[in-house]
Amino acid sequence: MLAVPKSQQVKSLAGIWRIDQLISEAPDDAWQQLSCGDGAKGPRLFDWASAKLPVIDFFDGDEPTHRRWVLARRSIKRPDEIAYYLAYAPTGSTPADLVRIAGSRWAIEECFQAAKNECGLDEYEVRRYPGWYRHVTLAMLAHAFLAAAAVERGPKKRFRSPRAALRGRSAPAPGHLPSPANTPT
Structure with a gap:
């Protein structure tokens, strides 16, 4: 269609x-x-x-x-x-089948619009500067990550930032990440 x-x-x-x-x-x-x-x-x-x-x-x-x-x-x-x-x-195929398929396009378009809104591309004007494609690609990758994280954590769990996970622990030395054994999962 x-x-x-x-x-x-x-x-x-x-x-x-x-x-x-x-x-x-x-x-x-x-x-x-x-x-x-x-x-x-x-x-x-x-x-x-x-x-x-x-x-x-x-x-x-x-x-x-x-x-x-x-x-x-x-x-x-x-x-x-x-x-x-x-x-x-x-x-x-019947005309009713075609109408149903045409109607399914709205769901796809709504998904694209949600992705653009969440990634800050809803008011973005296309500019043909060298980094434009990288910017759009990274924005869509960020949206895919957010969608996957939302599915993984489920409806009741809240996202914990890395800083929230380390509250109450001693801060790692500057330039070093905490070891995997001390990092909450």
């Missing part, structure tokens, strides 16, 4: 079309009201239209196992707001 702009070109039986033109030709009964998953306020209902694209012989072979689809999501309250998708799904 891939979100595409309305200018995306699509090959159909009638030729090459822009995806928004192809969807605008759909009859009114092509639109179905389906939920793409539960949101904070209940089911996320939208109007959906879908169509299978023609088989391309040199790409799909004689007996294709997958088909290409065009999918459009229209807001119920604002029908002029339409999002477009291209999908490549196993033969036998």
Whole structure:
């Protein structure tokens, strides 16, 4: 499932079309009201239209196992707001299957947004300076570490900083770490 702009070109039986033109030709009964998953306020209902694209012989072979689809999501309250998708799904997939998969993209996008927020990249503007890639990579690595630490400690345990673990003990000599035998686990 891939979100595409309305200018995306699509090959159909009638030729090459822009995806928004192809969807605008759909009859009114092509639109179905389906939920793409539960949101904070209940089911996320939208109007959906879908169509299978023609088989391309040199790409799909004689007996294709997958088909290409065009999918459009229209807001119920604002029908002029339409999002477009291209999908490549196993033969036998239904429009409801495609809608469910399109809805799962929200969870992935929310995960990326949470990662950006926790690592300080939510208001970060891309700059092409030499250390930019290192900075982003380290920030995402920090997020992965925090997520793994949260899973490892479970919901009831609190994170103990190394300083909190050493409270009440004599401080190590400057430049030296405490020996593993004296370090709490």
